[in-house]
Amino acid sequence: MTDVRRAMMVGRTTDGRLVERPLSPHLQIYKPQMSSALSIFHRMSGxxxxxxxxxxxCWLVAAATGDGAYDGLSGFLRSWLGVLLLFGWTVALWYHFCTxxxxxxxxxxxxxxxxxxxLTGKIVLGATAVLTVxxxxxxxxxx
Amino acid sequence: MSQTAKKTGPHINVMRSQLGRVRGLGAARAGTGHWWAERLTSLALVPLTLWFVLAALHLSRLPRAAVAHWAGNPINAALLVALVLITFRHLQLGLQVVIEDYIHNERQRMAAVLLLRAVAGLSALIGVLAALKLAVAA
Structure with missing residues (x-):
């Protein structure tokens, strides 16, 4: 089974040949702009x-399970990998929140x-930095 | 043109069947429900997120017993359940759009969307049950 949307992506060249049209925006020739960059980062942060x-x-289950499970999770979140993950999620959370x-x-x-x-794009980036810090x-x- | 509109009285000049209008259906075989639910859940998540970040900061230095006591407060328990349900509804709606954008094979796309529903639904259930257990045990 193929995507029915493909049927609408067929066009004709000037000499009459049928060709598959590129998807838009075609990333290889599309100039990166703040609007498109903030949009894709909104999706990636989501x-x-x-x-x-x-x-x-996991946190709720650990809290409902017992001291062993909870201390295990707390220990992991305080390790360097845990802190790195939490920091990344903080950035993603405030960015997604603002955008x-x-x-x-x-x-x-x-x-x-x-x-x-x-202007609001720049405000969103500034607010993300301020809220994360x-x-x-x-x-x-x-x- | 405005004169003919006056003569014929109120009328609808959209190129769309009246049955389709009533059902709110378009080419996607669904109405605006998905879009609307994504916005409503995001609106609800604005105060819930702020509340949860502050709560998490407060709870991060406490042992499990104190966290369980906090989660036993009916207001905290209700907000926790709301946070879990609305977060997973919102992420399911959002990730479904990502899947629909990038997976072009119909079979694979439907499988991915159904798998997403299963994982998001079960995760939300587990989260809610854990929150309820904490709420009742305290």
């Missing part, structure tokens, strides 16, 4: 956070013009 959601379940709010504003009809879009300052204070 995928990363989906894996992170499994940690939330998600930006998406909701777009859905409500605000901020579609290019100057505003570029703030979170880890709190982590260091608490630990």
């Amino acid at each position: 995928v990363a956070l989906s894996v992170g959601a499994l940690l939330l379940v 998600g709010i930006r998406h909701l504003a777009w859905d409500a009809g605000y901020g579609f013009d290019l100057p505003t879009m570029h 703030l979170t880890w300052i709190l982590v260091v204070i608490v630990w």
Whole structure:
């Protein structure tokens, strides 16, 4: 079985030959822009956070199981690999959080013009950095 | 054109069958339900995420017994269950779109979407049951 969407991707050249048209945006010839970069990072952070959601379940199960399981998980999260994973998920979480709010504003009809879009893109990147640093300052204070 | 519209009274000039309009169905054989659910869950996750990050920071230095006591508070338990359910609904909706964009073989695509549903659904159930066990045990 092939994808029915392929049927719409067939075009004709000027000499009449049938050819398969490239998908758009064709990444090899597409100039990277802030709009497309922030968009793909939104998706990538979402995928990363989906894996992170499994940690939330592991944490709840460990807490419901007993001291041994909970201390084991806590120990792993305090190892260098655990801290690296948590830091990555913190960046992904705040990024997805900020760009998600930006998406909701777009859905409500605000901020579609290019100057505003570029401005909110920079704000999103700045806010992600600030929130990540703030979170880890709190982590260091608490630990 | 506006004169004819006045003469004929209210009418719908979209190139779409009325049955299709009523059902809200398009070429995707589904309505706007997926899109709408993704937005609603994201809206709910804004306050839930802020709450959970602050809670996680607070809980990170505590032993299991204290965490269990915290999770035994009905408000915390309810928010935890809501967080798990809405997070997994949101990620299932989001990952389904990723799968549909990148897997072009229909069989493989449907298998991946069904597998995603199974994994997301079971993970959410496990998370909810663990949260409920903590809520009842405390």
